[in-house]
Amino acid sequence: MRLKAPITNKEINALKAGDQxxxxxxxxxxxxxxxxxxxxKPPFKTKGAILYYASPTxxxxxxxxxxxxxxxxxxxxxxxxxxxxAGVKITIGKGKRGKEVIAAMKKYKAVYLVVPGGAAAxxxxxxxxxxxxxxxxxxxxxxxxxxxxxxxAIVAIDAKxxxxxxxxxx
Amino acid sequence: xxxxxxxxxxEAVKKLCLEANTSLSDDVLEALNKALANEKSGTGRKxxxxxxxxxxxxxxxxxxxxxxxxxxIVFVELGHDVIIKGRDLKAAVNxxxxxxxxxxxxxxxxxxxxxxxxxxKDNTPAIIHTEFVPGENIKIKFLAKxxxxxxxxxxxxxxxxxxFEEINDFVLExxxxxxxxxxxxxxxxVGIGGTFDYAPVLAKKALLRKIGRHxxxxxxxxxxxxxxxxxxxxxxxxxxxxxxxxxxxxxxERYPCxxxxxxxxxxxxxxxxxxxxxxx
Numbered sequence: 136m137r138l139k140a141p142i143t144n145k146e147i148n149a150l151k152a153g154d155q156x157x158x159x160x161x162x163x164x165x166x167x168x169x170x171x172x173x174x175x176k177p178p179f180k181t182k183g184a185i186l187y188y189a190s191p192t193x194x195x196x197x198x199x200x201x202x203x204x205x206x207x208x209x210x211x212x213x214x215x216x217x218x219x220x221a222g223v224k225i226t227i228g229k230g231k232r233g234k235e236v237i238a239a240m241k242k243y244k245a246v247y248l249v250v251p252g253g254a255a256a257x258x259x260x261x262x263x264x265x266x267x268x269x270x271x272x273x274x275x276x277x278x279x280x281x282x283x284x285x286x287x288a289i290v291a292i293d294a295k296x297x298x299x300x301x302x303x304x305x
Numbered sequence: 306x307x308x309x310x311x312x313x314x315x316e317a318v319k320k321l322c323l324e325a326n327t328s329l330s331d332d333v334l335e336a337l338n339k340a341l342a343n344e345k346s347g348t349g350r351k352x353x354x355x356x357x358x359x360x361x362x363x364x365x366x367x368x369x370x371x372x373x374x375x376x377x378i379v380f381v382e383l384g385h386d387v388i389i390k391g392r393d394l395k396a397a398v399n400x401x402x403x404x405x406x407x408x409x410x411x412x413x414x415x416x417x418x419x420x421x422x423x424x425x426k427d428n429t430p431a432i433i434h435t436e437f438v439p440g441e442n443i444k445i446k447f448l449a450k451x452x453x454x455x456x457x458x459x460x461x462x463x464x465x466x467x468x469f470e471e472i473n474d475f476v477l478e479x480x481x482x483x484x485x486x487x488x489x490x491x492x493x494x495v496g497i498g499g500t501f502d503y504a505p506v507l508a509k510k511a512l513l514r515k516i517g518r519h520x521x522x523x524x525x526x527x528x529x530x531x532x533x534x535x536x537x538x539x540x541x542x543x544x545x546x547x548x549x550x551x552x553x554x555x556x557x558e559r560y561p562c563x564x565x566x567x568x569x570x571x572x573x574x575x576x577x578x579x580x581x582x583x584x585x
Contacts, residue, residue: 153348168422189372190372190412191372191412192368192369192372192374192410192411192412193410193411193412194410195368195410198368201368201369201372201410201412202363202368202369202370202371202372203372204371204372204373206373206452206453207453207456207486209486229453229485229486229488229544229545230484230485230486230545231484231485231486231545249485249544249546251352251355251356251359251543251544252371252453252485252488252544252575253356253359253370253371253488253575253576253577254352254355254356254358254359255359255363255369255370255371255372255373256359256360256362256363256366256368256369256370257355257358257359257362259368260362274413274424274426275372275412275413275414287355289348289546291546299546299547300484300485300545300546
């Protein structure tokens with residue numbers, strides 16, 4: 136399934152855990168330090184937004200971006216319900232999410248995607264442009280606006296609370 | 306006595322950091338390919354394929370395998386008959402790390418203080434473990450340790466009367482708690498013995514051993530194989546989305562301990578297992 140921000144509730148409702156999706160268009164990066172600075176007003180338009188928990192390696196001259204894989208999502212759990220309330224529709228990272236986040240995903244209609252941790256060089260090839268839009272002092276943890284093409288991800292938890300991590304027991 | 310110049314150490318460390326972070330070693334690649342052949346889950350195979358492809362892209366483009374280029378962990382075996390000329394060992398190692406992380410366009414992930422959280426901007430200081438050994442060489446082993454997997458580490462002070470099974474349960478519980486966060490398939494380092502501070506060092510040392518090279522002790526080797534089998538039966542799988550390959554290796558290091566103690570430390574490393582060594 137192909138998706139492009141801004142994401143609508145209709146698109147969210149059509150996704151279920153286990154679906155493979157390809158993202159295109161604008162996505163934003165943020166991790167621990169940026170989340171702490173967000174306060175009431177994140178530095179990007181939240182309605183329909185896609186948020187990726189990542190902080191890349193520095194960009195080499197002539198390259199679009201450095202290696203950019205996901206970081207552990209659960210460290211951002213405390214901040215996520217408010218962001219979903221503000222309209223963020225998709226979060227991307229690695230690993231499980233907490234109960235409060237899953238409840239907020241159901242309430243505000245959002246999905247959580249995972250990308251392979253460590254596949255950072257591969258994922259960088261799907262980034263077509265990148266610019267820092269906030270907190271440059273945070274270096275690699277600054278908020279980036281990325282334009283991506285066919286960025287591959289898997290729906291791990293959908294808006295009905297179906298959870299791939301719960302099924303993953305033999 | 307043999308004289309070694311400080312910049313020889315700097316150059317060696319720099320080379321290790323650059324190579325480890327951009328080129329997955331043969332033992333890890335072989336283990337990933339073997340995992341791909343054995344993995345029963347379709348999603349698991351897709352992920353393993355992407356990881357193998359990722360290693361290829363990183364090597365071809367000389368870019369970091371993973372954006373988390375880690376904490377630089379350096380084990381130095383310093384020969385008794387070596388004199389280091391110029392700056393001291395610590396400065397020489399840190400200089401090598403700083404040069405590699407700057408010139409290699411690697412992420413600088415170290416903050417000066419755990420609470421102030423100001424970035425040191427060159428990924429130093431390294432964590433350096435030094436051991437004196439006979440001879441006139443310096444052997445340097447490097448491990449780039451990512452934060453996600455490191456956060457899943459655990460230590461437990463067992464009673465001397467605790468059993469093998471109870472230690473196994475603790476290792477399994479650590480792996481299960483980590484789940485996807487340690488970026489499976491993982492490498493599991495287990496340190497048994499020593500003291501509260503030394504068991505984790507043993508666990509780190511265990512991570513330095515190549516995948517497939519078991520302990521020299523027959524009993525420990527058997528234990529490593531058994532634990533690997535148990536871990537792969539958890540079903541956590543690649544990226545924690547289910548599957549038959551959760552770990553690529555379990556390496557155990559043992560050391561003498563006090564009659565009252567039985568410390569066990571477990572440290573996990575992600576599939577982007579970046580280890581290199583060199584002898585000067």
